[in-house]
Amino acid sequence: MDYLLPVLWLSLFVQETLQLRIVRVSVPAYRLRGQTASLECDYELGGSILYSVKWYRDNEEFYRYLPKYDPPKHAYKLDGIKVDLGRSDSRRVVLQQVTLRSSGAYRCEVSAEAPSFASAAGEGRMEVIYLPREGPSITGNEEENRRGDYLFLNCTSGRSYPATELSWDIDGEKVTNPELLVPYGATAHAHGLVSVALGLLVPRGRSMQVRCTARVAPAWREGSEAVVGHGLLAHSKEAMLLVRSAGERTLHSGIMVILTLLIRTVFKEF
Numbered sequence: 001m002d003y004l005l006p007v008l009w010l011s012l013f014v015q016e017t018l019q020l021r022i023v024r025v026s027v028p029a030y031r032l033r034g035q036t037a038s039l040e041c042d043y044e045l046g047g048s049i050l051y052s053v054k055w056y057r058d059n060e061e062f063y064r065y066l067p068k069y070d071p072p073k074h075a076y077k078l079d080g081i082k083v084d085l086g087r088s089d090s091r092r093v094v095l096q097q098v099t100l101r102s103s104g105a106y107r108c109e110v111s112a113e114a115p116s117f118a119s120a121a122g123e124g125r126m127e128v129i130y131l132p133r134e135g136p137s138i139t140g141n142e143e144e145n146r147r148g149d150y151l152f153l154n155c156t157s158g159r160s161y162p163a164t165e166l167s168w169d170i171d172g173e174k175v176t177n178p179e180l181l182v183p184y185g186a187t188a189h190a191h192g193l194v195s196v197a198l199g200l201l202v203p204r205g206r207s208m209q210v211r212c213t214a215r216v217a218p219a220w221r222e223g224s225e226a227v228v229g230h231g232l233l234a235h236s237k238e239a240m241l242l243v244r245s246a247g248e249r250t251l252h253s254g255i256m257v258i259l260t261l262l263i264r265t266v267f268k269e270f
């Protein structure tokens with residue numbers, strides 16, 4: 001009996017290597033709205049003959065490649081999916097001008113002809129990001145500022161997806177004291193975009209430079225392969241303002257003096 005084992009093992013091994021299998025499905029983890037996305041499906045046919053390659057987004061088919069058909073490529077209409085047929089083939093599908101609706105789980109399914117009818121599939125997630133066009137803006141609130149020991153400033157972000165993170169700093173130091181910060185919930189806008197606001201209480205009686213920074217940084221997934229552009233990690237814009245608040249003595253006049261209104265927008269893309 002013993003001599004049979006190596007033979008059996010060898011035949012199992014041969015079958016194993018001849019099986020149709022997905023080597024890798026690569027889907028860019030993040031794309032900016034309007035960009036092109038190239039999704040790849042790498043497979044080994046083993047001894048099989050290719051019957052079809054199908055692509056699905058959230059279980060809905062949007063592209064198929066069947067070598068026996070003429071033409072072999074076919075795209076189906078799906079919200080947020082615009083297939084570039086010219087650049088798509090049996091191992092790749094190219095999406096033009098992705099929108100926020102293009103986000104989802106993309107699956108590639110490969111099937112073999114008879115007699116094996118084997119099939120294999122793999123998937124990856126893509127998230128589409130919208131960076132804010134407008135920088136954050138700082139506004140005062142006269143009513144709030146007429147009294148008290150603090151001035152109230154409000155920072156409002158531009159519309160983005162996902163939501164922007166706002167932070168304040170005074171004279172270059174980040175404000176972390178929750179008693180000075182007034183967070184407002186996200187406001188929903190058309191096309192799934194959101195804006196947020198963060199209030200700041202500024203102690204009266206001295207001049208200072210305040211800055212509001214708006215940052216869009218999705219929860220980057222560890223180990224995700226393709227990142228937006230050339231490894232865009234965060235995008236930030238800021239608005240800055242020099243404030244000279246009225247001191248105790250002039251409090252009764254209720255005037256907040258904003259000396260220099262220097263709103264600066266800084267792009268940091270890296």
Ligand SMILES: *[C@@H]1O[C@H](CO)[C@@H](O)[C@H](O)[C@H]1NC(C)=O
Nearest residue numbers: 141144154156184196197199
């Ligand atoms: C600050 O801005 C947000 C969003 O624009 C707004 O909802 C909120 O009422 C503002 N707060 C004050 C005190 O002005």
